[in-house]
Amino acid sequence: MAAYLIRRLLQIIPTLIGVVLLVFFLFKFFGGDPAEIIGGLNATPQQIEAIRDQLGLNQAWYVQLGIYFKSIATLDWGRSWATQEAVSNIFATRLPATLTVMLPILILDALIALPIAMWVAYRRGSLADRSIMVITTVALSISFLVYVIIGQYVFGFQLGWFPVQGWSDSTLTNLKTYVPLPVMLALLVGVAPQTRLYRTFFLDELGQDYVRTARAKGLDEKTVLFKHVLRNATIPILTQLGLALPAVFIGSFLIEVFFSIPGLGREVILAVNRSDYPVLQALTVYLAMITMLINLGVDILYKLVDPRVVLK
Numbered sequence: 001m002a003a004y005l006i007r008r009l010l011q012i013i014p015t016l017i018g019v020v021l022l023v024f025f026l027f028k029f030f031g032g033d034p035a036e037i038i039g040g041l042n043a044t045p046q047q048i049e050a051i052r053d054q055l056g057l058n059q060a061w062y063v064q065l066g067i068y069f070k071s072i073a074t075l076d077w078g079r080s081w082a083t084q085e086a087v088s089n090i091f092a093t094r095l096p097a098t099l100t101v102m103l104p105i106l107i108l109d110a111l112i113a114l115p116i117a118m119w120v121a122y123r124r125g126s127l128a129d130r131s132i133m134v135i136t137t138v139a140l141s142i143s144f145l146v147y148v149i150i151g152q153y154v155f156g157f158q159l160g161w162f163p164v165q166g167w168s169d170s171t172l173t174n175l176k177t178y179v180p181l182p183v184m185l186a187l188l189v190g191v192a193p194q195t196r197l198y199r200t201f202f203l204d205e206l207g208q209d210y211v212r213t214a215r216a217k218g219l220d221e222k223t224v225l226f227k228h229v230l231r232n233a234t235i236p237i238l239t240q241l242g243l244a245l246p247a248v249f250i251g252s253f254l255i256e257v258f259f260s261i262p263g264l265g266r267e268v269i270l271a272v273n274r275s276d277y278p279v280l281q282a283l284t285v286y287l288a289m290i291t292m293l294i295n296l297g298v299d300i301l302y303k304l305v306d307p308r309v310v311l312k
Contacts (some may be wrong), residue, residue, distance in 0.1 A: 006251040012292045018289040024068050028061055028278050068281070082274040087282050090267060097167060098263035100174050101255060102182050102248040108191045108259035110241060116191075117198030118225060121206060134194070139192035144185075148258050151185045160256070165260040180253045197240060203231040208232075234305045246291045 035051040043051075052058045058065065071077050077087035087201035120129040162181035168174055205211065206229060214224045256266040264283070272281040 002122060003298075008296050012289075012296075015292060016285070016288060019205075020069065020072060020285060021065075023281055023284045024065055026062065027281060035280075050176055056284070071282075072285060078089070078278050080276050080279050082270075082271075082276045087278050090279060091282070091286070092139050094262060094264045096171070097261050098265060099248065100171060100265065101179055101182055101261060102252065104175075104179065104247055105186045105252075106241075107189065108183065108187055108242060109194055110237075113191050113194035113198055114237070118196045118230065120195075121199045121202035121223060122221070124203060124206075133199075136196050139188065140196075142189075144189045145199065145255055147188055149187045151181060152258070155181055155184075166259065178259070178261070180260045182261070186252065186255060194240075194310035198233075198237060201236045202229060204228045205233045231305065235302055238298050238301050238305065242294050244251050245294045246287055 007036060018241065035048045035057060049058075056064065062201065075088070079086050087125065120126075120132050123129050152164040156163045163178060164181070168178070182194050210232075212223060214228055215221075253269055255261065255266045256263045257269060268283060270276070271283075
């Protein structure tokens with residue numbers, strides 16, 4: 001296990017270097033001119049040139065690349081070009097809001113979809129199975145934007161159960177007041193595809209020989225489902241959750257914009273509109289690192305869930 005971890009961690013380094021180079025050259029040679037965006041339409045050529053000098057954009061590309069690698073090594077990303085706020089402070093102040101909304105969505109999504117998927121997979125072809133599949137198909141066919149508009153109108157303006165916008169400095173207040181509505185609407189969209197996907201995983205396992213053998217030995221259906229089927233279906237489920245985890249750290253753009261949540265998702269949109277490269281570059285590199293570490297963690301969980309898995 002130790003040798004595997006060291007090897008995987010060493011593999012992260014060249015992958016991360018490739019991501020850094022790709023991000024740098026994409027922003028450097030294919031992005032817009034930040035000086036013109038920051039200067040505005042009324043800026044003179046002299047003012048734009050002064051902004052370029054201030055931001056270091058007039059230096060040779062290899063000098064800028066060296067500064068970029070240094071910022072990664074020291075974790076000092078400098079300041080936002082648009083607001084002059086430290087990039088590290090942007091992450092520190094926006095990430096809690098994103099996690100406050102996205103973690104409940106991820107956890108509840110799995111907790112709701114898993115039992116429903118197992119139940120309908122066990123009753124494959126029944127009226128309940130067909131009905132839930134129809135409902136999930138309809139839910140998938142509706143844009144999340146429609147859910148947001150109708151949800152805000154009905155639960156916010158008509159019934160007055162939840163505020164449609166706002167945020168506070170208290171996590172408890174946010175969880176009780178501002179989080180329930182966006183979480184509920186996100187679950188209406190997210191549970192449907194997860195239920196269909198997990199149902200497929202369970203159906204694959206229910207058709208395996210070991211299930212027939214377990215039943216032939218006289219094991220009750222509860223033991224077959226929870227001790228054997230669920231355990232073997234956990235590996236693809238962990239893979240799916242591992243793919244979803246990086247999104248937790250950047251949030252949902254639509255949720256944060258329409259509900260005025262000061263999270264990283266909304267910050268990314270603002271940074272794109274401003275061509276705020278330091279923020280975008282830092283976020284891209286951090287997200288790549290988080291994704292690779294999560295993939296490593298999921299691989300280790302495979303071994304813990306199923307000892308037969310060999311890590312090579």
